Amino acid sequence: MSTQLEMAMDTMIRIFHRYSCKEGDRFKLNKGELKMFLQRELTDFLSVSPRCSLVDKIMQDLDANKDNEVDFNEFVVMVAALTIACNDYFVEQLKKKGTER
Secondary structure, eight states, rough: OOOOHHHHHHHHHHHHHHHHHHSSSSTTTTTHHHHHHHHHHHEEEEEEOHHHHHHHHHHHOOOTTTTSEEHHHHHHHHHHHHHHHHHHHHHHHHHHOOOOO
C-alpha cells in the first residue's frame, strides 16, 4: 500500500501527463495545455480564470530553458512554489489566531 506522499507524487505526475499529451511534445506543456491545466486544476489558488496575459506571465516565469514549453521539472517548480505559498499563508493565519505551535 502506498503512503499519502507516494500517492500525492503519483497524482502530480499523472496530472502533468494528462495535460501534456494533448498537443505537440507529449512530455511538455505548451501554452494551451498550461492554460487548460491552470483553469481546471488551480482555480481556487488563482481565484480568477487565467487571462491570456496571466498565462503568458506564468509561462515566461516557468520556462527556464526558454523553449516556450513547460517540462516536468519546470512544472514541479511551480507546484512547489504554490505549495510553499499556501503553507506560508496557513502559518501566518495560525500566528494571527495565536495558535502557533
